[in-house]
Amino acid sequence: MANCNCKIRIGIVLYPTFGGSGVVATELGKYLADKGHEVHFITYSQPVRLAHFTKNIFYHEVAVSNYPLFDYEPYETVLASKIVDVVQHEKLNILHVHYAIPHASAAYMAKQILATKGIAIPFVTTLHGTDITLVGRDSSFEPVISFCINQSDAVTAVSESLKQDTYRHFHTEREIHVIPNFIHAPDSLPQIDMSMRRRYAEDHEPVFCHISNFRKVKRVKDVLKVFYDVNKVKPSKLLLVGDGPDRHKIEELCREYQLCDRVTFVGKVRETNDVLAISDIFVLTSETESFGLAALEALAMGVPVISTNTGGIPEVNQHGVSGYLSDVGDVKDMAKNALSILEDEAVLQRFRHGALNVAKKFDIASVVCKYEQLYLSLIPD
DSSP: OTTOOSOOEEEEEOOOSSSHHHHHHHHHHHHHHHTTOEEEEEESSOOTTOOSOOTTEEEEEOOOOOOTTOSSOOHHHHHHHHHHHHHHHHTOSEEEEESSTTHHHHHHHHHHHHHTTTOOOOEEEEEOSHHHHTGGGSTTTHHHHHHHHHHSSEEEESSHHHHHHHHHHSOOOOOEEEOOOOBOOOSSOOOOOHHHHTTTOOTTSOEEEEEEOOOGGGOHHHHHHHHHHHHHHSOOEEEEEEOOTTHHHHHHHHHHTTOTTTEEEEEOOSOTHHHHTTOSEEEEOOSOOSSOHHHHHHHHTTOOEEEEOOTTGGGTSOBTTTEEEEOTTOHHHHHHHHHHHTSSHHHHHHHHHHHHHHHHTTBHHHHHHHHHHHHHHHSOO
16 A cells, blocks of 8 residues: 555554643544544543544544453453454554553554454554653563564654663664654744733733643652742743642642742643743753653744753754753753743744744644655555
């Protein structure tokens, strides 16, 4: 099918949550469907970004049994069975599994079952980050992940940094293709909704923003420390979007710094662009990030990024152009850099345009073409 102009029937296996891998997988499927391909999402609940009835998109729910013999639901086995069923009856051409655990192993199992039925189905595994850098480093998972990477028909990683991490921590010589995460990049800077902005800040107050799942690795307390130093020089407002296990620690630090009147905990928001559209600076203080999708989404809205220089972030945030990079934990440098961007309106506008121009390099149209080419190289003629 290497030169085929007809539509590809693609099965996408993903986590349906707010996490980066699920968001990217869903947006990829939606864009492929818009291009005329047939996309089948296979997971345990409807993906959060899949909100509307759409042409060429189908959702197959993996219903896990609550059979009392099992202390833990055997999701991987049920998922493999569902994949077999969907491939058979929907006549899929290829599987694309996002996040190694347990999707790649389920895809491998399904592929072997289908082979006994005379059906050949290639599968692509996309590595997103914590499946390699956190969960995957658990020695109990290493043999399975290494095996599944080696048995995948193709493997992609969302950054060069993650690719190198994979080679360092797993026993594989499999070629890993770097295909970055993506966004819908607008042609020009979006208009700021001043009526919405004034709900949170005065016109003269810069608005800082952070979006994450508030886990330890995100170092959200550092966001507050950066904001504390900035606020001493330039009164500002901070919007914290998301929730998670470290939220209570951040709330305690907010009270300790006496910043509660300047910090708003927005909570989980489905359309984060609404928050980014009224923001001036995005702060990402993570200890590690395989890509930094939240930073890219900020750049696409013309919001300069103050970030750490770890993992794949430097592949996204261009120092001195779209924002600034600092060492992990160097909150003083981050505050200094933020203040330099806010020095005057001309400097801020220069960084806004720089942010958007960097984001355009990750526009979905160019990135999805790389996946299409990969699919076509694997599908038998």
